[in-house]
Amino acid sequence: MRKAVILGLVLLVSVFSGVSVFAETVIKYAHWNALPSDPYNYVKAFEEKNPDIRVEFMQIPEAEYSQKLRSMAMTGTAPDVLCLWEADLADFVRAGWVLSLDDYIKQSKELSLDDFIPAVTQLMQLQGSLYGLPWCFATEIMYYNKDLFDKAGVAYPGMDWTWEDFESAAKKLTVESDGRVVQWGCDALGFQGLWYSLAGAFGDKIVDEQGRFSMGSGTREFLQRWFDLTNKDRVVASPQVTTSGVVSADLFMAGKAAMAFNGSWMTSVYKDIKDFAWDIAPIPKKARHYSTLHTGFFAINARSGAKDAVWKFIEFCMSEEGQKLINEAYSNPSARLSILKKGYYRVEGPKGPRNWDAIEQTAQFAEWGYVLLPPGLTFDIVKDFNAAILGQLSVDDVVEQARNKAVDILGEEKVAQ
Amino acid sequence: MSVRGASAPLFFFLLQVGSPVTRSGESRKAYLFVLPWILGFVLFTGGPILATIVLSFTKWDLIGFPNWIGLGNYARLFRQGSEFWIVLKFTAFYTVFSVAISVGWALFEAALLNARNIRGTSLFGFFYFIPAVVPMVALTFAFQLILHKELGILNYVLSLLGLRETPNWLVDPKLVVWVVVALNIYTFYAGQMMLIFDSALKEVPRELYEAAEIDGAGRFTQFLKITLPAISPILLFNLVTATISSLNTSFTLLYPLTAGGPGKVTQAISLDIYHNAFKTFRVGYACAESIILFGIAALASLLMFVLSKRWVYYEV
Numbered sequence: 078m079r080k081a082v083i084l085g086l087v088l089l090v091s092v093f094s095g096v097s098v099f100a101e102t103v104i105k106y107a108h109w110n111a112l113p114s115d116p117y118n119y120v121k122a123f124e125e126k127n128p129d130i131r132v133e134f135m136q137i138p139e140a141e142y143s144q145k146l147r148s149m150a151m152t153g154t155a156p157d158v159l160c161l162w163e164a165d166l167a168d169f170v171r172a173g174w175v176l177s178l179d180d181y182i183k184q185s186k187e188l189s190l191d192d193f194i195p196a197v198t199q200l201m202q203l204q205g206s207l208y209g210l211p212w213c214f215a216t217e218i219m220y221y222n223k224d225l226f227d228k229a230g231v232a233y234p235g236m237d238w239t240w241e242d243f244e245s246a247a248k249k250l251t252v253e254s255d256g257r258v259v260q261w262g263c264d265a266l267g268f269q270g271l272w273y274s275l276a277g278a279f280g281d282k283i284v285d286e287q288g289r290f291s292m293g294s295g296t297r298e299f300l301q302r303w304f305d306l307t308n309k310d311r312v313v314a315s316p317q318v319t320t321s322g323v324v325s326a327d328l329f330m331a332g333k334a335a336m337a338f339n340g341s342w343m344t345s346v347y348k349d350i351k352d353f354a355w356d357i358a359p360i361p362k363k364a365r366h367y368s369t370l371h372t373g374f375f376a377i378n379a380r381s382g383a384k385d386a387v388w389k390f391i392e393f394c395m396s397e398e399g400q401k402l403i404n405e406a407y408s409n410p411s412a413r414l415s416i417l418k419k420g421y422y423r424v425e426g427p428k429g430p431r432n433w434d435a436i437e438q439t440a441q442f443a444e445w446g447y448v449l450l451p452p453g454l455t456f457d458i459v460k461d462f463n464a465a466i467l468g469q470l471s472v473d474d475v476v477e478q479a480r481n482k483a484v485d486i487l488g489e490e491k492v493a494q
Numbered sequence: 495m496s497v498r499g500a501s502a503p504l505f506f507f508l509l510q511v512g513s514p515v516t517r518s519g520e521s522r523k524a525y526l527f528v529l530p531w532i533l534g535f536v537l538f539t540g541g542p543i544l545a546t547i548v549l550s551f552t553k554w555d556l557i558g559f560p561n562w563i564g565l566g567n568y569a570r571l572f573r574q575g576s577e578f579w580i581v582l583k584f585t586a587f588y589t590v591f592s593v594a595i596s597v598g599w600a601l602f603e604a605a606l607l608n609a610r611n612i613r614g615t616s617l618f619g620f621f622y623f624i625p626a627v628v629p630m631v632a633l634t635f636a637f638q639l640i641l642h643k644e645l646g647i648l649n650y651v652l653s654l655l656g657l658r659e660t661p662n663w664l665v666d667p668k669l670v671v672w673v674v675v676a677l678n679i680y681t682f683y684a685g686q687m688m689l690i691f692d693s694a695l696k697e698v699p700r701e702l703y704e705a706a707e708i709d710g711a712g713r714f715t716q717f718l719k720i721t722l723p724a725i726s727p728i729l730l731f732n733l734v735t736a737t738i739s740s741l742n743t744s745f746t747l748l749y750p751l752t753a754g755g756p757g758k759v760t761q762a763i764s765l766d767i768y769h770n771a772f773k774t775f776r777v778g779y780a781c782a783e784s785i786i787l788f789g790i791a792a793l794a795s796l797l798m799f800v801l802s803k804r805w806v807y808y809e810v
Contacts (some may be wrong), residue, residue: 464667494794
């Protein structure tokens with residue numbers, strides 16, 4: 078009788094408090110983005126499919142994301158599901174804070190490594206195991222103003238465009254009036270990653286097969302060419318201040334630059350352009366085709382007490398259902414080739430873009446590159462690149478300085494000769 | 495005697511220690527009252543300061559345990575060719591000129607508000623203070639647009655005046671250092687100083703000006719010989735707080751405006767600490783920089799207090 082009363086009380090309390098007496102697994106998940114609203118809320122969709130698992134979501138502001146996750150991991154309070162930036166993943170692997178996903182993916186009926194863009198397996202080879210799966214990806218591409226190309230009689234860029242084609246077009250597309258440039262062939266480089274993507278196109282590995290910093294002759298040649306285009310030919314706009322890698326004013330969007338290099342995420346900003354037709358193309362080839370990939374990797378906290386539930390969540394996010402929601406919510410493509418082709422990420426504006434193949438082609442040759450290095454190092458080097466274009470430092474000094482900074486921060490063994 | 499701000503509980507606590515009533519029940523109650531502050535100080539101020547000192551002798555990337563390297567970080571900071579010299583040089587330049595400009599501007603505005611025979615000064619006061627309450631990130635973003643080489647309104651106006659090669663304000667190293675210094679007039683502490691100067695100026699006895707006028711002294715002479723000596727304690731207070739603010743909070747202006755660039759031209763020490771601690775994860779190195787910043791702020795304040803004996807008058 079007494080036991081029945083106690084059981085009854087427990088049931089009563091649990092009913093009123095909304096807590097189930099049956100086991101419910103709670104997993105914590107952190108991300109720098111807020112969760113998208115319905116119908117794109119992938120966490121809610123997962124919970125509906127898995128009523129025995131509840132996901133506690135925590136948003137950490139982007140500016141402090143990396144250091145916050147490190148502090149949490151050190152104190153054993155990191156979320157069960159980690160979405161780690163590329164440079165952090167290597168450190169978390171080194172510290173033993175994340176689990177290898179090799180066994181999970183082998184047993185998965187949903188996921189297969191063959192279905193991912195090549196860069197995923199390249200990173201796996203570098204790190205010895207698979208530790209993270211990209212939640213979606215972005216890359217760096219070229220944007221062009223179709224109206225200005227038509228007006229100047231220049232053919233649109235495509236996959237076969239070379240650096241020489243780019244330079245020639247930039248010269249034809251620059252317009253001067255009364256001694257002043259009123260229309261630039263190309264905008265200055267705003268987003269910091271583009272310096273590395275273009276140096277990569279000129280032949281530098283940026284990060285080699287051993288994960289070492291590797292910049293030299295390609296960077297030197299690219300900087301010299303960019304310096305000439307900016308200062309001698311005056312077809313590229315002067316560098317502007319970049320804070321957090323982003324410029325505040327955009328000449329391409331203002332219709333004052335015929336071409337611009339930028340991240341693929343800018344398609345969701347430029348789609349609002351109404352004054353001119355525009356499109357996208359891969360970064361022109363010089364020594365090779367090259368671009369940088371950006372992502373966050375879903376990883377399992379090694380200290381999590383609910384690893385299977387965490388994998389279930391990751392597997393759902395990487396499934397077609399989860400990827401569709403994520404791709405649509407953030408306008409970023411899936412790193413799974415079978416889903417990438419379906420184009421859930423494509424959001425077209427009235428004037429562009431139309432050539433979505435540019436992103437899918439870029440995904441085939443793009444690498445993680447500079448994003449595997451500490452952001453402080455790469456941002457610092459970009460400030461020197463800008464100084465070189467402004468003539469404040471010589472190109473040779475900047476390349477030498479970049480190497481010294483890399484040695485200083487990463488150590489001699491992490492810098493290629 | 496007045497004791498202000500956060501130092502008040504500590505002041506009273508120290509006053510109690512060693513007094514004849516220390517062991518009395520009353521003093522125990524007093525200790526209990528100040529205990530929350532003492533705990534807060536130890537946990538949130540004293541503890542981190544000690545941790546910073548200890549970490550400055552280590553190499554630590556926020557992964558695993560810090561490795562003891564003795565004076566290694568300090569040696570790296572001051573080695574030949576280190577970029578820290580550029581950072582120190584800009585910090586000194588920025589501190590001196592931003593303090594001079596912000597204190598001077600605040601005093602100028604306060605003087606205007608206290609000018610005789612001018613109506614509507616409270617309305618002017620409101621407008622003078624407005625920039626101080628605009629969030630710094632919004633302000634810097636607006637100035638990035640205003641000062642943009644191609645799309646900025648400033649260069650547009652200059653081009654209308656016939657200038658063909660307009661300046662690249664935030665990227666030209668010779669210009670940008672002066673731009674960031676000049677923008678200090680829009681910071682919160684410049685507005686705060688204006689209010690403090692305004693109050694101080696209202697306290698200067700009118701009879702002194704009347705007597706000076708009878709003696710034939712002009713406005714400028716009155717300002718130099720009466721106003722400045724009369725408000726000199728407040729001027730000292732504002733100089734010290736502006737110096738410390740400039741050293742510690744330059745980050746809020748520089749990070750969103752220039753991020754320390756081009757190169758390291760506008761990289762103040764506060765920005766460099768953030769950069770090294772949270773962008774390159776050289777925490778020990780950043781802690782060593784913090785200790786140096788602490789030393790610079792302490793020395794600058796001490797110097798100002800010592801020199802103040804020559805020009806600050808506590809009685810008029």
